Amino acid sequence: MFTWLADNLVFSWLQWPRNDPFAHSVHFFVMDTLKIFFMLCGVIYLMGWFRSFITAEQVRNYIQGKSKWVGHLLAIILGALTPFCSCSSVPLFIGFVEAGIPLGVTFSFLIASPMINEIAVVMLLGIVGWKVTVLYVLSGFIVALVGGVLMEKFKAERWVEAYVWQIRMAKTPPLNLAHTLPARHDYALNEVKTIVQRVGLWIIIGVAVGATFHGYFPQEWAESLANQDNFWVVPSAVLLGVPIYANAVGVIPLAEALLLKGVSMGTTLAFMMSIAAISLPELLILRKVIQWPALVLFVIILSVSITLVGWLFNFIL
Amino acid sequence: MFVVKVLGSACAKCKTTQQLIEEVTRVNAIPITLEKITDIAQIMAYGVMTTPAVVVNEKLAHVGSVPDKKTILSWFKASCCPADNHCC
Numbered sequence: 001m002f003t004w005l006a007d008n009l010v011f012s013w014l015q016w017p018r019n020d021p022f023a024h025s026v027h028f029f030v031m032d033t034l035k036i037f038f039m040l041c042g043v044i045y046l047m048g049w050f051r052s053f054i055t056a057e058q059v060r061n062y063i064q065g066k067s068k069w070v071g072h073l074l075a076i077i078l079g080a081l082t083p084f085c086s087c088s089s090v091p092l093f094i095g096f097v098e099a100g101i102p103l104g105v106t107f108s109f110l111i112a113s114p115m116i117n118e119i120a121v122v123m124l125l126g127i128v129g130w131k132v133t134v135l136y137v138l139s140g141f142i143v144a145l146v147g148g149v150l151m152e153k154f155k156a157e158r159w160v161e162a163y164v165w166q167i168r169m170a171k172t173p174p175l176n177l178a179h180t181l182p183a184r185h186d187y188a189l190n191e192v193k194t195i196v197q198r199v200g201l202w203i204i205i206g207v208a209v210g211a212t213f214h215g216y217f218p219q220e221w222a223e224s225l226a227n228q229d230n231f232w233v234v235p236s237a238v239l240l241g242v243p244i245y246a247n248a249v250g251v252i253p254l255a256e257a258l259l260l261k262g263v264s265m266g267t268t269l270a271f272m273m274s275i276a277a278i279s280l281p282e283l284l285i286l287r288k289v290i291q292w293p294a295l296v297l298f299v300i301i302l303s304v305s306i307t308l309v310g311w312l313f314n315f316i317l
Numbered sequence: 318m319f320v321v322k323v324l325g326s327a328c329a330k331c332k333t334t335q336q337l338i339e340e341v342t343r344v345n346a347i348p349i350t351l352e353k354i355t356d357i358a359q360i361m362a363y364g365v366m367t368t369p370a371v372v373v374n375e376k377l378a379h380v381g382s383v384p385d386k387k388t389i390l391s392w393f394k395a396s397c398c399p400a401d402n403h404c405c
Contacts, residue, residue, distance in 0.1 A: 084381070087325060170364035
């Protein structure tokens, strides 16, 4: 449908020649922007519905008292489904700790949430295809699990600030914002509006960059770059990604550019995950609840597990 | 007079929430005192884990996102006449 629309606009209506690189870029741009906005609105609306049923406070209640492995799995799935603003990291952390949820499970949640989200999934699906999307979600899952389990093994409780243990939460029943169908619809629609407003411009810029590559990127470049992969590429990509922080929207066009340049899948995925999962602002916020040694450990564990996942995909693909 | 508290550390969404509440109550001539709660222990004491959250007259009214104007207005309308459903 989107191809048909773009075909009509570029080739029939504007009558640009089919073999012209500029027309090709514009065609790609029109098709991808339409497709991504369409998918994004649909997915955010559905997620909005889902979220009107479940709040972070309820997530806590679900995970509380579950066995360790069930806890990790639930934390990752719920973390992926419920995004939170990074300024909520501290109350979430304390809330989980207060509920007696193991620290490792809490970390699994904190790692999964920014890394796996519906915007990243839609962008990946729209721009780079379903295979990479599945791999990205899968790797996010693995990294969140490994990261959480390792934080537990290192007994990160030692480094939790003392005041955290003292805070008590009110036992108020969780507030559900939207009970009726119209209210849920309003909530979901509002989510679509705010998210599309926030990321819309970035998507257009991102797709435009991708489209430019699509029309103009010389084949020989791709071939010459593809052969330069070696053992150290993945860890360097991860290290490079640590100080860079961007949301999924900013990263994905970059990922597409890397893939088009012939950088291997594992390396690209590792770079994306490192950018999304490890961010300096988030670390500074978490510093309020845990001490530096734990944060350093957190970064090391994440970098190492992302590197391993990157190598794994480079090896098997 | 409503006592409104915006719970949340100094993040952009919390500021937006505060400004929206100020705007809506000014336009509708609703008398409020607005407080900003940034202390984490106090925030948690309301049972809140995701900010921004809003407390109206010591009752939790909103959590986890920037409320829209309609929602903001509903807090004050609802508590002006708790027995009468038609006024809202």
